[in-house]
Amino acid sequence: MNFLHHSGRPLSIAAKHSIRWPLLLIGLLFHSTLVAETVPAFTARYTLSRSGITVGETIRTLSPAPNGEFIYQSVAHATGLLARFLKDEIVERSRWVYRNDGIRPLNFITQRHGGRKERITRQVFDWEKRIATNTRDGNSSQIPLAPNTQDKLSYQILLMQDLKKGMK
Numbered sequence: 205m206n207f208l209h210h211s212g213r214p215l216s217i218a219a220k221h222s223i224r225w226p227l228l229l230i231g232l233l234f235h236s237t238l239v240a241e242t243v244p245a246f247t248a249r250y251t252l253s254r255s256g257i258t259v260g261e262t263i264r265t266l267s268p269a270p271n272g273e274f275i276y277q278s279v280a281h282a283t284g285l286l287a288r289f290l291k292d293e294i295v296e297r298s299r300w301v302y303r304n305d306g307i308r309p310l311n312f313i314t315q316r317h318g319g320r321k322e323r324i325t326r327q328v329f330d331w332e333k334r335i336a337t338n339t340r341d342g343n344s345s346q347i348p349l350a351p352n353t354q355d356k357l358s359y360q361i362l363l364m365q366d367l368k369k370g371m372k
Contacts, residue, residue, distance in 0.1 A: 246265070259283060261281065275297060278295070292316060292318050295315045309329050312356060312357065
């Protein structure tokens with residue numbers, strides 16, 4: 205990248221770097237602010253009750269990853285007396301990035317363990333090839349990936365953003 209002084213003469217290397225840093229910092233601050241305002245990290249805990257007795261809970265956590273991606277995770281399991289009989293835990297994890305056109309899922313994993321049947325289901329979103337690959341019990345299938353496709357968790361973040369914007 206070349207920078208010119210207002211006189212039209214090229215700037216020295218030191219001058220170029222002194223200009224690049226403020227521009228880079230402004231860009232990073234703007235990007236960080238945009239993402240932070242759009243997708244705040246959070247943890248939410250939901251309880252399931254029957255006849256006034258808590259029988260289960262779900263904990264959902266949205267957190268940024270160091271590489272600019274986001275991870276939204278849901279962990280659900282039985283609690284109390286029911287937990288002695290129902291050992292299953294269901295973990296769902298969505299990994300996605302935020303782009304100008306919104307949330308773009310990268311992969312989604314569901315793991316069910318602790319009970320009689322262990323199960324892992326994976327969905328991988330290949331946006332360059334426009335193909336989503338679903339793998340369950342060792343069997344894979346592919347489907348065309350339409351624009352703005354979301355996974356089971358990422359659509360909830362998208363819905364939260366729309367509600368925050370006042371959309372109905």
